[in-house]
Amino acid sequence: MAELLYRLGFGSSRRPWTVIGSWLVVLALAIGGFLAFGGTLTNSITIPGTPTSQVTDRLQEEFPEAANGAGTVVFRTDDGSELTAEQEQQVSDLLTEVEGIEGVDSTLDPFATEEQKANGAQELEDGRAELEDGRQQLQDGQAQLDQAVAQAEDAQAQLDSGVEQLEAGQAQLDEARAQAEAAGSPAAMMAQLEQQQAALDAQRQQLEAAQAQLDEGNAQIESNQATLDSSAAELKDGETELAQGEQMLALTEDYSTVSEDGTTAIGSVTFTAPMLEIDQAVKDEVVATLTDASIGGVEVLPANDLSQAIPSIVGPAEVVGLVIAAVVLFIMLGTFVAAGLPILTALIGVGIGAAGTLAFSGLIDMLSVTPVLGLMLGLAVGIDYALFIINRHRRQLKDGVPLHESIGLAVGTSGNAVVFAGLTVVIALAALNVTGIPFLGLMGTVGAVCVALAVLIAISMLPALLGLAGHRVLSKKERAAADALTAAADSTGKHAAAPHEVEAGQPAARPAPKPMSNLRAVLTSVVSIAVLAVIAIPFFSMRLGLPDGASEPVESASYQAYQAIGESFGEGRNAPLVVTVDLPEGLSDAEITDEQIAVAQQLRDVEDVTAVVPAAVSEDNGMAMFQVIPTEGANAVSTEELVHTLRATDLSDAGVQATDLAVAGSTSGFIDVAEKLAAALPLYLGVVVGLSLIIMIVVFRSLLVPLVATGGFILSAFASMGGVVAIYQWGWLAPIFQVHNPAPILAFLPTILVGVLFGLAMDYQLFVSSGMREAYAHGSPAKVAVQQGLHAGRSVVIAAAIIMISVFGGFVFSESAMIQPIGFGLAFGVLVDAFIVRLLLVPSLMHLFGDAAWWLPKWLDRILPNVDVEGASLERSHGYSDPELAGTEPGAEPDRADTVRV
Structure with missing residues (x-):
């Protein structure tokens, strides 16, 4: 090579x-x-296969419109006064203008929403009054109908009595006729009997007419009763709907789009496609239209989901x-x-x-x-x-x-x-x-x-x-x-x-540096390890998360919108959760509403839930969606616990038919991503440590040097993460590093730090230890070789470390909340690894190990490839040796370059 x-x-x-x-x-x-x-x-950070990702995929199938991107905009008065009617109208006009932008599907007017909510409450109140009136009318009608029934029954009784009397008279007449006929009564008597029969027939006709009239009255009574029964059923349905409406209103009582003091309002903009598919020019036009609007006394603040800029x-x-x-x-x-x-x-x-x-x-x-x-x-x-x-x-x-x-x-x-x-x-x-x-x-x-x-x-x-x-x-x-x-x-x-060349086996004239004392080596090792361990202490309280609007620059609209929402509506309004349940088949509309209310009430009873809003039911009535507002923000411990509590909730405990409760939304997505990354870190750390050992064994043909190098890397990695936690999570030295909102550490930062610092740590280890190895290979005693290699390489390593710290440090003051901790973690990691581990700890331990540091079993030495990383063979073939490493003290061991492969 x-x-x-x-x-x-x-x-x-x-x-x-x-x-x-x-x-x-x-x-x-x-x-x-x-x-x-x-x-x-x-x-936007997502990981396929997480619970949130799985639910999101289902939501896109069941609620296609829910997949479209949406953003929030906050309207707040400058002086904390209540929004006037004129200002409200200007806000509504502005949202109407935004709705006309190509790529925007719709906007939500906060004042129209509140008006609809108020109208709904009034309609419920009016409906309750109408139901009471209907109930009274129904009772009065029933009483009148009952009276008519009683009268009809009396008339029927009288009619039945008349019929009985008629039948008795007919029987007497028939008996008299029979007797008269048997006795051969004269015609005058028979005529008189016929007259009596005609009178009875006339009376019968009158009774039959009265019966017909009474039957008609009974039929009317039955019709009226049916009408009253129908009205009673309608009244009962109305009472059910009214009760459902009142329950729904109670559930959304704590959810509003205008603050209680009337100073702040929340609107929203919904696009025609998912956020990642929306052209940046469309979002820029929306933000520009909002921020350029001139509404006297009102701040227009596009929230993070609209105005978050891609950092330069x-x-x-x-x-x-x-x-x-x-x-x-x-x-x-x-x-x-x-x-x-x-x-x-x-x-x-x-x-x-x-x-x-x-x-x-x-x-x-x-x-x-x-x-x-x-x-x-x-x-x-x-x-x-x-x-x-x-x-x-x-x-x-x-x-x-x-x-x-x-x-x-x-x-x-x-x-x-x-x-x-x-x-x-x-x-x-x-x-x-x-x-x-x-x-x-x-x-x-x-x-x-x-x-x-x-x-x-x-x-x-x-x-x-x-x-x-x-x-x-x-x-x-x-x-x-x-x-x-x-x-x-x-x-x-x-x-x-x-002048710098030496023949094989001959010592050089250049005097070697004096090795450090054993006491100094021990003290340096102990102090270095202790300092790194103390710096690493904050690491053990590290929490992972993702940046939200609170992490944006203080002067940005995103941060101000986040703060305004938190102050006027509660921190949880910045961290809504989407909850879904599966509904059983064959439910009527009323039964579906009952299920929605029952599920929402159970969700509302969960600790750390502020409000629950039944949002929608899928077109096939198979899934219901709810918006749950937690008490605190997305990075709060209580919100993380709430997500796990909701996922563990068994709806059957409350007698609800709905099943398979699931949680989605950006907040649960943050939590899932953080947990997924935390679970992946040990595996990655194991891979990196294993690679470290293998590479160092091959390069330095030693067992102890790789262990020292890897142990030092682990110490510096934990120390760098400890420094990140102290500043970005605990808030130490926050003003210096422009940390205005200490929060959980960027979820993927530990993994990135481990990967990058491993590579850089091995760089410095290579440039320091290779010099020691080269000096040792040229015949210097092990402890002298440590100083020779350190003196030869420390200036360039220091310069390289300062350069890296400068480059990484420049990103500490980036405008992006993601980039800032990465820049600090890398800069601080290089600082502790180069100056404490590679230039202090490693030389001290190498001094203490002496010749044992370069020991390698012969069987392993035979099978390892020959990696001449220092290029010593090239130097010899070209008749040149680095004078800083080739020399030894007079009387030192002969040159090992021909006997030790480097």
Whole structure:
């Protein structure tokens, strides 16, 4: 590998414009891809397969309109006075104007909503009065009907009595007729009997007519009774509907769109498509229409879901960090040319990485923080990797090595270490895909690509630029000294680096640094571990979450809208939950309403629930949806517990027929994402620690060095997360870091920190321990080799760490609540890892271990690949050795370079 890199560096320096032109073409293609295919970034974090995601998928099937994006807008008076009728009308007109924007489906007028609610309450009150009147009329009608029935019964009794008397008279007449006929009575008597019969017949006709009239009256009474019974049924149905309406009103009593004091109102805007599919221009037009409106005495505040801006990739704070890095480079390298090259190559690398990443944003959903993470890492490692190579190149030039030979050697030695260091970072970031979380895997992939680009540019484009820069990477004084060495070499015909060469087995004349004392090593180790442990204490109280409107900048409309809603309507109004239940088949409309009320009342009785609003029933009557307002905000412990309580609620306990209660919405989504990421962290940490051990064993051919390196990484990772918790969750030093709302830690931050810090920690471990290994391999005693390697590498490691801290630190003051803690965590992690772990703890432990630090079982030594990470074989083949590492004290052990593979 070292020889291959030497040829690459040497060839690039001899053909600089070919290499530079090729990279510029790649940059142009990346920018062209972004301009042609770039899409919209998002701040919405989702993970497939979570309970919220599953419910959301069902909601989109059952309630297609619910899938459309929606945003909130707050209207608040400037002076805290009640909104006037004129202001209310202007607000309504403004929402009507917004509704006319193409891409907007509808708007919700808060005053119209409250008016409808008031009208509904009045209608219920009027309906109750009408029901009372109807009930009284029904009672009066029933009484009259009962009286008519009694009268009819009396008439029937009288009629029945008349019939009986008629029948008795008929019987007497028939008997008299029979007797008369038997006795042969005269015709006069028979005529008299006939007259009596005619009178009876007439009386019978009168009775029959009266019966018919009475039957008609009874029929009318039955008809009237049926009418009264129907009215009674209608009255009962009306009472049921009225009772349901009153229960519904009671449920929504605590849910309003206008505050109780009348100073604040909440409107909403619903789009024609899901939020991710809405063109940013549409959202911008909506926000512009709202914010540009002139309503005297009223603030118009689009909430986070409408006005949350995608953070810019580079801001003023990031530029300041880059300037600090440039200053450090100038101090370290001494010339503007040398200081400018790392920044130039890093910018080209991140330009390709960022533009290439954004080119894919039109094809896949991409978090806004994804390209920023790539930029952050690309800048930091790009500058550092270039620094390592340039520093080695400058040292060689000062030793009189010819220009192109020096470039090739620098790339073959330090560039070889850069390749392995970059590989560790790439592997750590790419391993984020093992978490099974798509957006996190994408972030890791983008970061890995940007780091890989930084490595490729450092070993190809940087040598080309160094070839063009020539000896201008040295100061005038350094160039003069180098020219003198070159002249001396030309006169003797020997290689310029000859004064530093030693024959195999012979000690060098350069005195080695004095090793530290054992007492100092013990104290340094104990104090370092203790400091890291104390810093890590806050980690054990870490809570995970996602930023909401309260995390936005104080001056932003999103933050002010969030605060206004919390103050006027309660914190829970900023964190609504969507609850669904499955309804049984075959229910009538009234039974469905009863189920809605029963479920809503049970939800309302759950602790930490402020209001429950029955929202909708699916078209097939199979699912009912409710909006539940918790007592506190999305990141509150009580809200997290409420989500779990609701999911564990058994509706059958209250005799409700509905089943399968589920919870969705952005708030439960936050909670599910945080829990999913927390569950993935141990797996990822195990993968990273395992990789750390394997890579370090291969690179350093030792068992103890990997254990020390990995243990140090774990300490620095926990310490960095402890620092993040102390500032962003506990609120320590909040004003300094512009933390106005301490909250749970960004859910994916620990995983990102572990991945990135692992790679960077291994970088520093490699550049410090490889020097120790090289000195030990050249014959220095183990404890002396520790100091030699530390002295040779600490200046460049310190400079590299300061550069990384500066670059990462610039993102601490970003406008994005997601980016700020990432920037701080990485900057603080590099600080503790480089200055406490790699420059204090590791050398102390290595000193205490002595020769045992480099022990490796022979069987393992035979099967491990030979990774010449320091490029020692390349140095020997080209007749050059780094004078800072090749020398030993007189009387030291012979050179181990031929006996120990490095």
